[in-house]
Amino acid sequence: MSVRPGTPERTLNDLTLHLTSRSSPVAEHVRVRFAPSPTGHLHIGGARTAIYNWAFARHHGGTFVLRIEDTDPERSTEENTRAILRALEWLGLDYDEGPGVGGEYGPYFQTQRFESYTKALERLKANAAAYPCFCAPTELEARREASRAKGGFAGYDRTCRSIDPDVAAGRVAAGEPHVWRLKVPENRGAITFADAVRGDVTFPADAVDDLVLVRTDGTATYNFAVTIDDATMAITHVIRGDDHLSNTPKQILIYEALGEPIPVFGHLSMILGSDGKRLSKRHGATSVEAYRDHGYLPEAVMNYLALLGWSLDGETTILSRETLAENFSLDRVSSNPAIFDEEKLDWLDGVYIRELSASGFVDRMVPWLEAAGLADAGDVASRREWFEELAPLVAERIKRMDEIAGVVGFLFKDPITITQEAKEKVLMREGAARSLEAAADVLSQLETFDAASVEATLRSLPEPLKLKPKVVFQAVRVAVTGAAVSLPLFESIALLGKARTLPRLHDAHIWATP
């Protein structure tokens, strides 16, 4: 078979030919979903799953559905739901159906879909594809342990499956507590499906037991609920985490019992921490919003995550949202787990920061200046040109936006404090005092106080002073910026202005060695 999953160009003939075989995943209008559980913030791994679903939908001109799996009342909160929505928006992952935007297949909160689970169960009962089970949980547990001790399969032993249907119906009618289990066909055989990222995956027939669909309290179990949701939402491709791979055969059996078309599954490997262990709190930031708060640009996070487990060609490292959507395919998704490399994210973020225009950088800089108490939106608006001159200077030197304050602080504070290290290593060197005096002298006479003039003036200093340029410039730098490492000197001085530069030169003088 030459037609591979994700290959868009196919003929009508191919379509009809493979409609029944499921080997033609792009046969219908693509509908994918991202189904987070609002039990916490949007996790890095979840974000990547969302990105792949989004990209897959966009690539095929399909529909990207957002469904909130809020059926765990203990841990689900509305605040978490809002945070997830916020994170998706921040990443620029727009969805076509879901909370807030609606759609024909709603509602998009699992807690509002109970009715469809009931209906599905009715259909199953009508087909004799589900049966009530009266076994007590404790009893089940004991039998499971016993069977596992013997070294074999530990699933349900099908005790209640053999109860006469009429008798069972009577017990149910009498109000005896029971769950509803799937009646897995006797002759079903091994379950094989073509995973879009892993290829054929086969589970032996006896690997799946008569799983519980509906609990004693009448609520649907996870596997039942997702399957019904995906079926009723006409999801064609289920792209999700690796941890659901073993759930897939169960879900396939439910689709079959219902007579619903089985979607194409694609299982993504997990993202690991730097120690190769599952990414967790111990590894620091794991939520998307934490990365936002650390000053990462959404396009960088998106780019990094897109490449963590997928590649365009093995060469391309910088790619836009559009390029991703254009080129994304499941067959180029890697099937092995990936370690999250914060250093590479940092580098990528730096790339995106440098790509920003001066104006764009200023816009993004505002919240960080405000957070540091250096300037507010009003200051920026009133001195827009000044900030735009500053922008490229800092953009070239930071990897994350939260580094801004540290780099530009000296431009906003008067007086400044000079670091101890700078005093010792620079100002206490011979010639420092003379350098400051000379610099103050020439700069005070300067009329046009721009970077070029400042540079020309200062460059004339070392020779008559018989000092190395570095000695002179470093002394001035420390006096003006407070540190031995700073933004470019001449530009910094120009930005600071004569009135604020001169006093700094004088103030630093007391520390300086002649």
Next chain:
RNA sequence: GGCCCGUUCGUCUAGCGGUUAGGACACCGCCCUCUCAAGGCGGAGAUCACGGGUUCGAAUCCCGUACGGGCUACCA
């Protein structure tokens, strides 16, 4: 225990029977240079987890082993 998935430079990956195993981050060196960056050039770094096959030929196909992970619930 059973079942399933995974294993290419430190990291992310390219590779889909024949390549000097390519790229990116990180690292090292040089250049540029007022510091720091950025940028340019170059370097080091992978016995393709291991062991068997198949083949003229295997990182690529098959089998096993080891290690890692997932599932095995009336959690999701």
